[in-house]
Amino acid sequence: MMKFQLVVSAASLIVGSTAFVAPNTASQRSSTTHLDMSAALIVQNKGGGHGELGYQLAKALTDHEKITSITILQDDACNDEKEPFKSYSSDLPDVKVVKAPLSSGDSMTSADVKSLLGDATFEYIWDNCSKGAEGSGKAICDCAKDWGVKLLTYVSSAGMYQPDDDTTFPMPETTPIKETSGQAQYDAYAVELGLPLVSFRPQYIYGEKSNKHDYIDWYFHRLVRELPLPIPENGTQKVSLTNSKDVARLLIAPLDNEEAAVEQRFFNCGNDKLYSYDEVAYMCAEAAGIAKENVMIEHYDSELYGKAYFPFRLTNFYVAPDMAKEKLGYTGSQCDLAEDLKWYYQGFNDRGGIDEKIPLIKDAEITVLSITRFEVGSIYDKWDPIPMDWSEVQELGIEAGWMEEEDDISIN
Ligand SMILES: *[C@@H]1O[C@H](CO)[C@@H](O)[C@H](O)[C@H]1NC(C)=O
Ligand SMILES: *[C@@H]1O[C@H](CO)[C@@H](O)[C@H](O)[C@H]1NC(C)=O
DSSP states (O other): OHHHHHHHHHHHHHHHHHHHHGGGSHHHHTTSOOSSOOEEEEEEOOOSSSTHHHHHHHHHHHTOTTOOEEEEEEETTSOTTSTTGGGHHHHOTTOEEEEEOOTTOTTOOHHHHHHHTTTOOOSEEEEEOOOSSSHHHHHHHHHHHHHTOSEEEEEOOGGGBOOOTTOOSSOOTTSOBOTTSHHHHHHHHHHHTTOOEEEEEEOOEEOTTOSOOHHHHHHHHHHHTTOOEEEETTSOOEEOOEEHHHHHHHHHGGGGOHHHHHHHOEEEEOOSSOEEHHHHHHHHHHHTTOOGGGOOEEEEOHHHHOOTTOSSOSSOOOOOOHHHHHHHOOOOOOSOHHHHHHHHHHHHHHTTGGGSOOOOHHHHHHHHHHOOSSOHHHHHHTTOOOOOOGGGHHHHHHHHHOOOOTTOGGGO
């Protein structure tokens, strides 16, 4: 009698544990009935910048036990021939993709969005598309309100910060922002509606399936041509370059602590491993198999020559994910820039690498005037043979070299 009872309870234990485990596996998810269904909606822009965030988010959410279904509401202006969009069906088989004219959606209403989504409702939204609180942006917020979402997570931008003399680095979430930016207006509208908004402010992102490469390419383009790298000031300014996989991990971190996330609301989003502008140069050189002593960094005075083609800010302008670590239990980046630069360099070559035609005239202006180490004209002639009257170079350098970054917030 005793033995029989033992067998029965062991069997029921197995049944119980199977039922418990099942919701965690994607294939069984749809066929398992939950008391607690949590549908995730990712609103994704058309790319051109970091269109891969939605893709990485969907991948990260696929493994998340809290999420039972994933839908991407995709701006239909995206190019389906390009990454990451062409990988949606092969890499995200369980994700439903719905196309919508979001970037031309000035008159789009919440009713339009709901009907596009077949009147489904969602508990969690990640918005990496809306540019402001009008049109499709307003419609997404209004839907969130009607659905009573648990979290509306917005991918904003650290580019909205306007550091002043009191700002310390990494910039805290309390750094003054450009209130008129579309992102700030989206935040304000969501708060006005009383939504559980969590707004992340990322910086420079790189990643597989990205379609934005200009920051890191700047370094490789000069290194592979054995040209100097004109880096402003003394090159100790730091930069947060973050793999989109780590960005996605940060963006889903609020799921682990929803209350604390909404309470804090604004989170910087970046790599906790920061490197200086010069260090990035040496790391890129190493990835390209170029010896350190062959790296020609030329520090220059930005008051004289401006930004030229340099991809980052002239002065320090970086954030770190300290708040997400403290409030959300985020454990920091898993990707390593030095490692990632190896595959990045492959991609750089595949995209054209040394054969790509790139403008170098501003580099030449800086180096010819600030250095006398070599025959500057001749080294640039090989790559960018623009006829130059060197006697007028100084004037050009001062006038054309300076580029304001005021309206640059979408670049992060
Ligand atoms: C999506 O995130 C990336 C990275 O911050 C950003 O470049 C892009 O502007 C975001 N899209 C939005 C909010 O439209
Ligand atoms: C680099 O420049 C910054 C800003 O002027 C300064 O604070 C720092 O001490 C300099 N570092 C070195 C190593 O020269």
